[in-house]
Amino acid sequence: xxxxxxxxxxxxxxxxxxxxxxxxxxxxxxxxxxxxxxxxxxxxxxxxxxxxxxxxxxxxxxxxxxxxxxxxxxxxxxxxxxxxxxxxxxxxxxxxxxxxxxxxxxxxxxxxxxxxxxxxxxxxxxxxxxxxxxxxxxxxxxxxxxxxxxxxxxxxxxxxxxxxxxxxxxxxxxxxxxxxxxxxxxxxxxxxxxxxxxxxxxxxxxxxxxxxxxxxxxxxxxxxxxxxxxxxxxxxxxxxxxxxxxxxxxxxxxxxxxxxxxxxxxxxxxxxxxxxxxxxxxxxxxxxxxxxxxxxxxxxxxxxxxxxxxxxxxxxxxxxxxxxxxxxxxxxxxxxxxxxxxxxxxxxxxxxxxxxxxxxxxxxxxxxxxxxxxxxxxxxxxxxxxxx
Amino acid sequence: xxxxxxxxxxxxxxxxxxxxxxxxxxxxxxxxxxxxxxxxxxxxxxxxxxxxxxxxxxxxxxxxxxxxxxxxxxxxxxxxxxxxxxxxxxxxxxxxxxxxxxxxxxxxxxxxxxxxxxxxxxxxxxxxxxxxxxxxxxxxxxxxxxxxxxxxxxxxxxxxxxxxxxxxxxxxxxxxxxxxxxxxxxxxxxxxxxxxxxxxxxxxxxxxxxxxxxxxxxxxxxxxxxxxxxxxxxxxxxxxxxxxxxxxxxxxxxxxxxxxxxxxxxxxxxxxxxxxxxxxxxxxxxxxxxxxxxxxxxxxxxxxxxxxxxxxxxxxxxxxxxxxxxxxxxxxxxxxxxxxxxxxxxxxxxxxxxxxxxxxxxxxxxxxxxxxxxxxxxxxxxxxxxxxxxxxxxxxxxxxxxxxxxxxxxxxxxxxxxxxxxxxxxxxxxxxxxxxxxxxxxxxxxxxxxxxxxxxxxxxxxxxxxxxxxxxxxxxxxxxxxxxxxxxxxxxxxxxxxxx
Numbered sequence: 001x002x003x004x005x006x007x008x009x010x011x012x013x014x015x016x017x018x019x020x021x022x023x024x025x026x027x028x029x030x031x032x033x034x035x036x037x038x039x040x041x042x043x044x045x046x047x048x049x050x051x052x053x054x055x056x057x058x059x060x061x062x063x064x065x066x067x068x069x070x071x072x073x074x075x076x077x078x079x080x081x082x083x084x085x086x087x088x089x090x091x092x093x094x095x096x097x098x099x100x101x102x103x104x105x106x107x108x109x110x111x112x113x114x115x116x117x118x119x120x121x122x123x124x125x126x127x128x129x130x131x132x133x134x135x136x137x138x139x140x141x142x143x144x145x146x147x148x149x150x151x152x153x154x155x156x157x158x159x160x161x162x163x164x165x166x167x168x169x170x171x172x173x174x175x176x177x178x179x180x181x182x183x184x185x186x187x188x189x190x191x192x193x194x195x196x197x198x199x200x201x202x203x204x205x206x207x208x209x210x211x212x213x214x215x216x217x218x219x220x221x222x223x224x225x226x227x228x229x230x231x232x233x234x235x236x237x238x239x240x241x242x243x244x245x246x247x248x249x250x251x252x253x254x255x256x257x258x259x260x261x262x263x264x265x266x267x268x269x270x271x272x273x274x275x276x277x278x279x280x281x282x283x284x285x286x287x288x289x290x291x292x293x294x295x296x297x298x299x300x301x302x303x304x305x306x307x308x309x310x311x312x313x314x315x316x317x318x319x320x321x322x323x324x325x326x327x328x329x330x331x332x333x334x335x336x337x338x339x340x341x342x343x344x345x346x347x348x349x350x351x352x353x354x355x356x357x358x359x360x361x362x363x364x365x366x367x368x369x370x371x372x373x374x375x376x377x378x379x380x381x382x383x384x385x386x387x388x
Numbered sequence: 389x390x391x392x393x394x395x396x397x398x399x400x401x402x403x404x405x406x407x408x409x410x411x412x413x414x415x416x417x418x419x420x421x422x423x424x425x426x427x428x429x430x431x432x433x434x435x436x437x438x439x440x441x442x443x444x445x446x447x448x449x450x451x452x453x454x455x456x457x458x459x460x461x462x463x464x465x466x467x468x469x470x471x472x473x474x475x476x477x478x479x480x481x482x483x484x485x486x487x488x489x490x491x492x493x494x495x496x497x498x499x500x501x502x503x504x505x506x507x508x509x510x511x512x513x514x515x516x517x518x519x520x521x522x523x524x525x526x527x528x529x530x531x532x533x534x535x536x537x538x539x540x541x542x543x544x545x546x547x548x549x550x551x552x553x554x555x556x557x558x559x560x561x562x563x564x565x566x567x568x569x570x571x572x573x574x575x576x577x578x579x580x581x582x583x584x585x586x587x588x589x590x591x592x593x594x595x596x597x598x599x600x601x602x603x604x605x606x607x608x609x610x611x612x613x614x615x616x617x618x619x620x621x622x623x624x625x626x627x628x629x630x631x632x633x634x635x636x637x638x639x640x641x642x643x644x645x646x647x648x649x650x651x652x653x654x655x656x657x658x659x660x661x662x663x664x665x666x667x668x669x670x671x672x673x674x675x676x677x678x679x680x681x682x683x684x685x686x687x688x689x690x691x692x693x694x695x696x697x698x699x700x701x702x703x704x705x706x707x708x709x710x711x712x713x714x715x716x717x718x719x720x721x722x723x724x725x726x727x728x729x730x731x732x733x734x735x736x737x738x739x740x741x742x743x744x745x746x747x748x749x750x751x752x753x754x755x756x757x758x759x760x761x762x763x764x765x766x767x768x769x770x771x772x773x774x775x776x777x778x779x780x781x782x783x784x785x786x787x788x789x790x791x792x793x794x795x796x797x798x799x800x801x802x803x804x805x806x807x808x809x810x811x812x813x814x815x816x817x818x819x820x821x822x823x824x825x826x827x828x829x830x831x832x833x834x835x836x837x838x839x840x841x842x843x844x845x846x847x848x849x850x851x852x853x854x855x856x857x858x859x860x861x862x863x864x865x866x867x868x869x870x871x872x873x874x875x876x877x878x879x880x881x882x883x884x885x886x887x888x
Contacts, residue, residue, distance in 0.1 A: 182860050198867035199860050201878055242638040246885035257853070312833050312888050316845035 026161045027150075029375050030225045032178065032255060033234030034248045035171030038271035042234060042331075043080070043144050043166065045368055068373045069151040071159055081145045082168070085216065141170035141217045150376035162376060164232075165224055173217040175247050176200050177225075178254030185222035192218040229382075230265040230375040231255060235310070238275035245309060252310060256317055265378035266322055269371040270302070273330035283332070283366055298330045327374060332366040401810075402450040403513030405467060405500045406441065408434060409564075410456045413521050414487040418564065418607040430520055430564050431487050433607045437614035439479055440700050444682055446470040447806055451513075453503045454482070457496035458489035459525035467503045467513075491521045494529035494546045501550040501557070510555030518614065520564035522575035531582045547585040551595065558598040559586065562613045565605060576603060611702030612729035617682040618737070618770070619701055620777050621694075621708060623784065629800055629875030641879045644794035645886030648827045654791045657827070659760070660779045660798075681731055681770040685777075685803055688712060703729055707738055716746040733762040733774060737781070744785055756782060773802065797879055804872035812869065815862060816876050822855045823880055826887050848887075856884055 033039050144166050151159035167173060177183050180199040183192055197203050197215055206214070225231070233255050239245045259266040273279050279301070282294040303311050303324060314324055322328075414431040438454065442465075445452035453467030464481055497517060504513035523531075530543040539545050551557060561583070565573025583599045590597040604610045632640065647654040686694045686708070693712040697705035703726040710719035719742045723735055736759035743752035756778065763774050776799045783792035798820050805813045829848035836844035859880055866873050 180860055180863075181857075182864060196864070199863045201863070201881070202874060204867055241635065242642045242882070243635060246638060246642075246882045249885040249888050250881070253849070253853070253856070310888060312830075312845045312848060315833075315842055316849040318842055 026163050027229045027376070027379050028163045028165055028224070028227060029230045029232060029372070029379070030228040031164060031166040031232045031234060032174045032225075032251070033171060033271070034175050034236070034244060034251055036244075037171060037234040037236045037248070039144075039166050039171065039234060040168050042269070042271065042368070043146055043164070043168070046146060046148075046164065046372065068369050069159070070369055070373055070376070071149045071151065073147040073149050073161060080147075083143045085141055085143070085213070085220075141173060141213070141220075142168040143220065144168050150373070150380075160380075164372065165228070167217060167221050170217050170221070173214060173221055175251045175254075176214075177218050177221050178258055179247075179250040181254065181257060183218055183222065184258065185219070185226050188223045188226050190219075190222065190226075192222055225258070228264065229379045230267065231259055232371050232375050233266060233268050234271045235268060236272050237270055237309075238272050249310060249313070252313060256313070256322075259321055263321070265375060265382055266327065267371045267375045267378065268322070268328040269331045269367075270298070270329065271331055273366065274332040276301070276330070279330055296330075298328060299324050301330075302328060327378075329367045329370045329374070331368050331371060401469075402448075403467065403504055404441075404445065404450060405453040405455060405503050405513060405515050406438065407455045407457065407496050407500045407515065407517040407519075408438065408485075409491055409493070409517075409519035409521060410458050410485055410487045411489055411491040411521055412458075412487050413491075414564075416520075418610060419605065420607045428607045430607075430610070433610045434518055434614070435482060435485075436700070437611050437702075438482055440615045442470055442475060442478060442482075443700075444684070446472045446475055449807075449810075453500075455496055455500050455503070456485055457492050458487070459492050460489075461492055461496045461499045463499065463503070490525040491519065491523055492525040492527070493517070493519055493521070493523040494526040494531060497546060498529045498544075498549055504557065508554065510552045510557075511550060512556045514558040514560070516614075517559070517561045518564070518610075519561070519574055521573075523578065531578055532585065533581070535585065535588070546582065547589050551586055551589050551593070553593055555593075555595055557595075559583075559600070561599075561601040562610065563601060563603045564610055566603065573605075574603060576601070606729075608703045608726060609729045612704075612726075615682060615702060616731060617684065617701060617704055618731065618734045618774055618777070619682075619684045619686060619704060619708060620737075621686050621688050621712065623780075626796065626800075628872075629797065629804060629879070630871035632875065634878070637875065637878055638882050640793050640797065641882035642886050643790050644797055644879070645883045647788070647790035647794045648824065648883065648887065649830055650790075651827055651831060654788055656779045656782050656786070656788065656791045657794065657824075660775050660795055660824075681734075681766065681774070683770060683773045685799070704734060704738075707742075711738070711742055711745065714745075716742050733759055733766065736762055737774075737778060741781055744781065749785065752785060756785070773799070797876075801872065801876040801879070805876075808869070808873070812866060812873070815866075816873065819855065819858060819862060819880055820876075822858065823883055826851055826855065826884075830887050852884055852887055855880075859884070 031039055031042060146164040148162050148164065149159035150162050182196055182199045185192065192215055194211070194215060197211065197218070200214075203211065203214075233252065235248060235252065239248060255266065258264070274283070279296050282292075282296045286292045286294055302314055314322075314328070318324055410431070414434070415429055417427040418430045418433060420427050442452065444450075449469060451467055452465065452470050453463065454465035456462050456464055464485065465478055470478070497515070500515050500517075501511045504511045504515065506512050526543070528544060529546040529549065530540045531546050532539060550559075561574075561579050563574030563576060563579060566576075579601050583601055586599050587597045589595075590599075602613055604613050627636075629637070647657050651658060686697075688694060693709050697709045701708065703722065707719050707722045707726065710716075710722060720739070723730075723739055723742070727735060736755050740752045740755035740759060743749075743755060759778055763771055763778055766774060776795050780792055780795045780799065783789075783795060798817075801820065802813070802817060805816060826848070829844070829851045832844040833841065833848050859877060863877055866877070
């Protein structure tokens with residue numbers, strides 16, 4: 001694998017960690033979603049696009065046939081930075097954390113399929129690139145930062161440095177933070193208190209080290225969303241568990257409250273839309289007939305057919321900092337054949353067999369960059385209105 | 389949330405004093421004309437009923453006091469909170485109370501009033517007198533034979549003593565036996581005189597006249613008068629909130645939310661209520677002749693019926709016992725025999741439940757319909773939990789799982805919260821109430837036309853946010869409340885998420 005991993009392993013408290021300082025005018029966009037909503041995949045594919053030069057296919061193509069003004073940040077060698085926070089000893093009374101930082105840099109890959117194969121595999125088969133050293137979600141979380149640039153369409157105004165940020169392996173922390181507004185921080189120095197954490201169901205019954213890690217994660221998240229310029233909310237339409245569905249709805253309501261109270265731009269990405277049969281069949285047709293334009297209407301699907309279980313909620317938000325027509329996207333980073341196998345497209349445009357080492361193909365990505373581009377666009381619009 | 393806000397004042401607790409006649413005549417047997425019922429001494433029946441009342445007081449945290457009288461008045465249980473751990477001692481003490489001598493009824497009533505006296509606020513609480521005789525031993529108090537008749541020398545007039553200004557007294561007299569003939573039963577004439585004098589005095593002082601007298605002539609009737617109850621048992625497969633796995637809880641909550649979201653398919657939901665907040669001030673409560681029903685849902689385990697059902701609940705206990713052992717015909721016979729002594733709503737509910745168990749759906753539906761009518765006549769405090777029990781049975785009969793889940797959860801939560809402090813209980817039941825109210829705004833989002841949809845959706849979302857805000861405050865304030873409170877809050881939270 002060609003990407004360079006620079007790993008530092010130091011034992012120190014979170015407060016003393018040296019953080020990379022973004023340039024003064026960097027715009028920061030936070031990506032939030034419940035566990036398994038697709039945050040990791042979204043980050044890795046986007047960073048693959050910008051940093052690792054992964055060949056990908058976008059469907060459906062933009063109606064105006066225009067290009068998206070998203071670029072890799074070539075001035076910054078580091079495309080993606082991941083810092084893992086983990087508790088190594090649950091009995092450690094000092095509650096110290098160990099941090100590990102990995103940097104993914106702008107280098108072409110030797111094997112173009114390598115990244116795809118690893119990302120599409122099940123978690124148990126995934127390598128170090130996709131997941132983190134310890135298997136449990138309860139003793140670690142990962143801060144992810146992706147650096148890129150955005151330019152106005154046409155490029156006349158030049159591009160601006162941007163940063164996409166999330167806390168990975170921490171969908172639970174993200175859900176809790178936005179769901180319970182009693183946890184919200186107002187400054188980048190503030191801290192979520194142990195007492196306030198009791199708003200989280202059963203918090204007192206957790207192991208002390210998990211409580212501490214959770215509180216630190218909430219604080220870290222609270223601080224970076226306090227400084228965020230926009231939010232991308234990832235929603236999954238394919239949640240089997242009722243608890244997950246409830247968690248997602250609560251998160252969505254919380255994010256709506258949050259962006260309203262902070263007057264922040266919000267863009268919604270309905271991830272894993274390859275799970276939506278109707279949508280998938282249109283994409284499949286678009287893959288086979290390059291001239292086919294999808295007639296699938298995401299707004300109709302979301303609002304009238306309650307596609308992500310949030311029709312009423314989205315209707316209530318319409319026009320209040322969100323346009324369902326312009327700010328909600330169905331995205332997919334891996335169009336599957338419907339049985340969990342990735343769909344490979346060969347050079348001829350035909351589906352390639354997914355098994356065997358000689359298979360050549362590229363993953364099909366659907367709308368993946370659109371939410372990011374829209375978020376950037378809205379940030380710049382907002383700045384222009386404010387005179388920034 | 390205002391962290392420094394003063395805690396809300398706890399509502400005043402109910403104050404009850406029972407005056408029990410221990411004169412020698414209480415050793416006499418009380419006839420039990422129904423076939424299969426053995427005769428019991430009056431004191432035996434009264435003692436069993438007192439045990440039951442004590443248990444109820446220990447569960448509900450109401451204040452309770454016991455006054456016994458022969459020619460001497462004693463206070464074996466001073467007015468106070470009955471703690472469960474003290475119950476065996478108190479019950480032991482009561483079991484040792486042996487009838488003897490004569491009856492100082494008026495002096496005992498004065499002592500009972502003294503227990504309920506609250507300085508310038510007068511006498512406040514509920515007084516229940518159980519007697520089978522005539523006053524023949526009082527030395528300090530007397531009741532005038534007529535409004536103009538003089539009081540015996542050296543005695544005080546009981547009426548004004550019991551009912552000073554500002555009082556809020558409820559007096560219920562249960563007279564055993566027919567007192568037309570002296571020493572054969574209660575002195576009904578004198579009792580009615582006392583009630584008339586108290587009623588006149590209450591009118592003069594502008595106080596609510598809450599005084600009643602009932603004669604009972606059988607053991608079952610005495611028990612039923614003392615323990616005026618609506619008891620129920622759970623259904624097979626019922627699981628307590630705290631025993632549910634989180635995913636099971638989520639499934640139940642999602643199912644319950646469907647009952648809220650689809651009122652047409654779940655019409656029964658509209659008949660249930662949660663307790664209103666805050667409780668109406670006592671002074672404005674309408675007086676009713678019927679004493680408040682004791683309502684309880686008995687736990688049934690794998691071993692079957694709870695022990696001592698008949699002893700604890702008299703005729704109703706016997707009916708429940710027959711039901712639990714699948715002797716439905718016997719249960720119906722017992723119901724018919726006990727018609728006169730059971731509260732109407734209790735009788736009709738159990739008739740419906742027994743008929744449903746024996747697959748007589750039409751008879752069950754007819755009885756349940758009548759039970760709804762009877763329940764509508766009950767005072768609110770009794771009505772709310774009884775309506776839920778009726779709703780649960782109706783949902784069962786209609787195979788409406790969603791409504792059944794919702795009602796069972798609310799009922800289960802309230803039952804599990806009996807031991808919690810009243811403020812917490814009211815707060816949680818208030819949250820359930822708010823959850824129920826979301827039916828209205830949600831329904832509007834379904835009915836609204838294209839143009840009004842956003843307005844309806846906005847209103848619904850605002851209502852959901854309001855409840856969620858209250859829920860968060862409850863989470864923070866009640867974080868160490870225990871599994872029942874946690875389970876109830878989880879349930880509400882998931883229902884809120886489902887109301888979308």
